[in-house]
Amino acid sequence: MADALKIGIAGLGTVGASLVRILQDRREMLATTCGRAIEITAVTARDRSKDRGVDLSNATWFEDAVSLAANADIDVFIELMGGSGDPAYAAVKTALGRGIHVVTANKALLAAHGIELAAIAENKGALLNYEAAVAGGIPVIKALRESMTGNTISRVYGIMNGTCNYILTKMEKEGLSFEACLKEAQRLGYAEADPAFDIEGNDTAHKLSILTSLAFGTAIAADDIYLEGITNISIDDINAAADLGYRIKLLGVAQRTESGIEQRVHPTMVPYDSVIAQVDGVTNAVAIESDILGELLMVGPGAGGNATASAVLGDVADIAKSRPGAQHVPAFGRPTNALLPYKRAQIQSHEGGYFIRLKVVDRTGVFASIASRMAENGISLESIMQHSKHPKESDEPQTIILVTHATAEHSVRDAIVAIKSEGYLVGEPQVIRIERPKAA
Amino acid sequence: MADALKIGIAGLGTVGASLVRILQDRREMLATTCGRAIEITAVTARDRSKDRGVDLSNATWFEDAVSLAANADIDVFIELMGGSGDPAYAAVKTALGRGIHVVTANKALLAAHGIELAAIAENKGALLNYEAAVAGGIPVIKALRESMTGNTISRVYGIMNGTCNYILTKMEKEGLSFEACLKEAQRLGYAEADPAFDIEGNDTAHKLSILTSLAFGTAIAADDIYLEGITNISIDDINAAADLGYRIKLLGVAQRTESGIEQRVHPTMVPYDSVIAQVDGVTNAVAIESDILGELLMVGPGAGGNATASAVLGDVADIAKSRPGAQHVPAFGRPTNALLPYKRAQIQSHEGGYFIRLKVVDRTGVFASIASRMAENGISLESIMQHSKHPKESDEPQTIILVTHATAEHSVRDAIVAIKSEGYLVGEPQVIRIERPKAA
Structure with a gap:
């Protein structure tokens, strides 16, 4: 069997404590599956004295995450502190800079610095795994x-x-x-x-x-x-x-x-x-x-200590099963120098169905006026409903609900501006976009 | 960039032809993602002359799958022929025996010989990947x-x-x-x-x-x-x-x-x-x-040429991203010598809810008799329904539907035997097991 995989954990909150417990309880099962043992050799957490119900006496305690990342004798640095800034950011950068694989559950960090971190990982031949950062236990990162x-x-x-x-x-x-x-x-x-x-x-x-x-x-x-x-x-x-x-x-x-x-x-x-x-x-x-x-x-x-720890463990196991420097897995699917430029499509150009709920004063002609403003903006309606409680005009506002066929957001916004200017609206209109799955 | 990954494909039916098309159309994209090109260097299929709309002029044609597996200059053997026996079985064994990675979509082959093939793969340091064999494009093998x-x-x-x-x-x-x-x-x-x-x-x-x-x-x-x-x-x-x-x-x-x-x-x-x-x-x-x-x-x-080819391609890409001999991935999760013995639980001991639909002659006392036979077998009922169309006894059989709380299959079977012996059943009873997801 290969040498044990040495891991350092920064952060012993709910997820960190779950992870430690699982690694200890399932030591043998994991060694069988991964072809090598997984050993926690370094840890750091805000409060060292807190009783987490886990035995960490064999691990070296570090004062902070950056010193752990910089100095610990580890193959994998596991970042479970959270937050887009330091110490998480500095610690992950430090670990990757040493060519140490990183596993993180930190979505804020990746959203802010993901590509920069991926580039360091690539240069150093390290893996940056983050299954737990999106949708907890769901293996969506691996799927993509x-x-x-x-x-x-x-x-x-x-x-x-x-x-x-x-x-x-x-x-x-x-x-x-x-x-x-x-x-x-x-x-x-x-x-x-x-x-x-x-x-x-x-x-x-x-x-x-x-x-x-x-x-x-x-x-x-x-x-x-x-x-x-x-x-x-x-x-x-x-x-x-x-x-x-x-x-x-x-x-x-x-x-x-x-x-x-x-x-x-x-x-x-x-x-x-x-x-x-x-x-x-x-x-x-x-x-x-x-x-x-x-x-x-x-x-x-999508959350919870165990589900998140399971995703972290899957990432660690992938590294345990590979051999040092043996894989080419760009963190975001393609090497950072081959990433495509991001071009934002503005929400105004979004095309889809819309649900629009309007409160209007109960007056003859309002219904027709709304239908006209929609038509003028080229919006085709799937349905239009008026729940009129009174046979004649009343003081109570009426609710009108529209559902549009696929249309552009800017048309909907223009139509609503036009409707607002008519003076019969009560309060703000409610607009909710409709999303249709491709398959059932 | 590393050397190209050389693959041989056995079987050019719907899935095989889709795979070839994708590999050709997305050559560059795949090379970027995988860090190396993927080249089809060998192929075999029943009918060589058939027009599949793909260019295979750069690949060496082999007479049959076994000779391809035995002789081709390839890193990965892709088996898309199907069937639990030869030639698929012999060809996969031959490839693995040479230490060549195998990707297969063949569920029948794995169901019959999976563990034997996994053992050969382990001995030779080859990977046996089969995402496409279960549920087509759904990455359930990878998840597990x-x-x-x-x-x-x-x-x-x-x-x-x-x-x-x-x-x-x-x-x-x-x-x-x-x-x-x-x-x-x-x-x-x-x-x-x-x-x-x-x-x-x-x-x-x-x-x-x-x-x-x-x-x-x-x-x-x-x-x-x-x-x-x-x-x-x-x-x-x-x-x-x-x-x-x-x-x-x-x-x-x-x-x-x-x-x-x-x-x-x-x-x-x-x-x-x-x-x-x-x-x-x-x-x-x-x-x-x-x-x-x-x-x-x-x-x-779960099926279809493209969805299945996508799963095959994912397996090939995993190999392309790894380096030869660099991974420890036992085909069935743990090394074959560490697999646990399989002990079958008989269906008679299954515990769950049951739906039972009975046709009975329309006679006073039948309903009570059925309820009694269930109770005698310790079966607790969630609901029992009789759709009686007639106020009095009639010649038309009546339908009685029972839904049980969790109970053992043998109790249900015993109760039905008892009900049958009463002589009022018309035709065979319908029994359907109820399965409840743990979460919603």
Whole structure:
């Protein structure tokens, strides 16, 4: 059997502690599978004295991640600290600079510095593995980076934030408000005390930017993402969606278009009988559409100590099974010098179906006026519904719901500006994009 | 850049021709991704003169697969002939014996000889890759063999035969008979002229046996599978399932139990709101339940020239990215000498819910008798329904539908024997097992 693989772990939070426990409990099983033992020889964490229920007496403790990365006698540096800046950034750079393989679960770091880190890894013949950074236990990085080699990807999209999916699912199933469901998510530990990063879509955007690079062979462009969170989704939207045969999910979508690559994160209506519509609660799902393989959808746990540790372990095992310097696996699918330039397609040029919910004063001619403004902007309607509660004009505003056929976003925006100028709108219109899976 | 990877292809049917086309059309893209070119240097096929729309003038033609495997100057032998016996078997053995990596899409070959071939591969330091052999384009082999390293798997199950899923979906959506849908599947090329291998479950069983070995680290036991096809499923079953909130799918299921490993292929009722229930038509799906990662479900195309060629290409790319002799990847997850003995759990000891549909003569006391026979066998009922069309006894038989809570198969069988002996049954009872995903 080959020499043991020596690993150093920086960060012993939920994921780190899970990983240590698994490596210790399954030592023999892993050695059999990998053809060599995996030994934790170095660790660092904020609090050394904390009882994590794991035995680390054989590992050398380092004061900080950078000194571990710089000095430890290790084959693999495992970064589980999080955050796009130092110490994670400096530590990963230091390890790769020594030619040490890196495994990380840090989406923020990759979104900000992924390509720079990939270039260092390539130069030094080191691997940069990050399965755990996107959609937790779902092996989407491996699917894109390895299984789908040779495929041209047209679209990748998914439910990549468990907090949002939990809230949207709970709103639908129990008829509760966004605020009530957010509170429940916080109580259960699915949402942070400050939930903005999840519910505004930033977390999904980080993950999406990594998938975009892998899918399209472009540089990472985490700041070029159209972003809309779920805070404006009301139970009325969810009920109206259900009536029309849709469910609302927060999707991250990256799509190849004629004008460039669209990256967008927003609440999305998906057909009720599509597979992804059935993905409930904190579960994640990622779909990849390509020209050779076709559509692949993967569903699984997107977070949690064990699921994330499983993904980290898979990355470590890949290194254990290979032999030092034996593989050519560019971190983002192609060598960094062969990455394509990223050209952003603006959201205004997005083409798709739209759900539009308007509150209007109850006045004769409003319905006709709305239909006219849509027609003038070349928007073809799949359906238009008015739930009029009163036979005659009343003081209560009426709700009108439109569903469009595929149309350009700028047309929808222009039509809404025109409708607004008519003076019969009450409050802001609600606009939700519709996304249709290619296959069922 | 490293030397080109030289490959030999045996079999130029739908998959082989797709693969050649892709390798030629995407030569540069593949070289960029893999760090070396992929060259087809040897080929063999039954009919050399057939026009396949691909240029093979640079490849050496061999008379047969064995002589190609024995003599060609290649790094990888790609077997796309099919069949568990020669020439595929002899050719793969020959290639591996020379230390040449093998990529195959041949489930029948692996089900019959997988472990023997894996042992040769190990001895010679060659890789045996077979992503395309199970569920076409879905990267389930990679998920089990690589991503889930360290996980203990409790159950793996899936829809692995597109023909059956197409037929069952069509029966449900259009209210047609099994026979009518089979004919339509044949017309569309989804079913063979002799469909027995698909509709009796044998194809699913081959694939399941491979997943079982990977999931549980045991030797392949393709003959130790409980087998029931879909030929007895009627539109009445499908409608009754729908009324109860289920859909019927042909599943292959491998499950770890106290008495051993259950391998079974049979029509199965799955809850309508589970993700796998929404997998329609020829699409495949595989779910893996494990202790660390949790539940992973993958959905995608299970057949077709391009999807299968994509999986083959992924396997080839993995070899191209590695360097000769550089990897330790036991074909079935662990070295063949470390595989665990396979112990079969008999279907009689299977525990689960059951759907039972009985036709009985319309006579007072029958309902009570059935309930009693179930109770005597310790079977607890979730529901029991009688659709009586007549207020009084009539000459028409009545249908009674039972759904049990989790119970042992032998209890169900005993109860049915007891019911049969009462003399009021008309025809054979229909029994369909219920399978519940662990997560939604």
